[in-house]
Amino acid sequence: MLINQKKINKGVILMRNHRCNAFFAEKHLAGGNDMWKSDEYYLEKAIEVSRKSRAGGNTPFGCVLVDGDGEIILEQGNVEITEKRCTGHAETVIMERASKLYDKKFLWNCTLYTTCEPCPMCAGAVYWGNVGKVVYAMTEERLLQMTGSHEQNPTFTMTCKEVFAKGQKKIKVEGPFDSLAEKAAEVHFGYWDN
DSSP states (O other), X not given: OXXXXXXXXXXXXXXXXXXXXXXXXXXXXXXXXXXXXXXXXXXXHHHHHHHHHHHTTSOSOEEEEEOTTSOEEEEEEOOTTTTTOTTOOHHHHHHHHHHHHSOHHHHHTOEEEEXXXXXXXHHHHHHHHTOOEEEXXXXXXXXXXXXXXXXXXXXXXXXXXXXXXXXXXXXXXXXXXXXXXXXHHHTTTTTXXX
């Protein structure tokens, strides 16, 4: 079914040109947006991606990109080791992919959910990619406690909020999530031991 219409229902405006199944379209047109889950739900999905990243031979980080309707549109783990790519952090790679698929206006209404607070490089990618909101489970500071001086991840002591504050965009940041910070950290246990 092709939806290309404007529908106001319970305060939800649906303006999309999107191929989808009739059930999805019917749910939106009948009662508004019930696709959105909790932040914890999407962070759990990012943690699953980080487990896959580690199992695949990479560092244990993961993220998901969620559109304005609450649909996970991309997921990404780190690829820096398997692709021998120094910029292969999950958030940077997902932003590279997203910028090829979606325009900046669309991305501004998206949320990036990530297991760990984005490093300055990844925060820069989010900024230039134009994602309007970042939600993370654990802080960069907690990551530094685990990685120490490990050469694979010489962690910065700069928050993503500090990076965004130096720019011209009002990117929203939420985190850490105490309820999931330890679960995100568990994926790292044993990984950074020398």
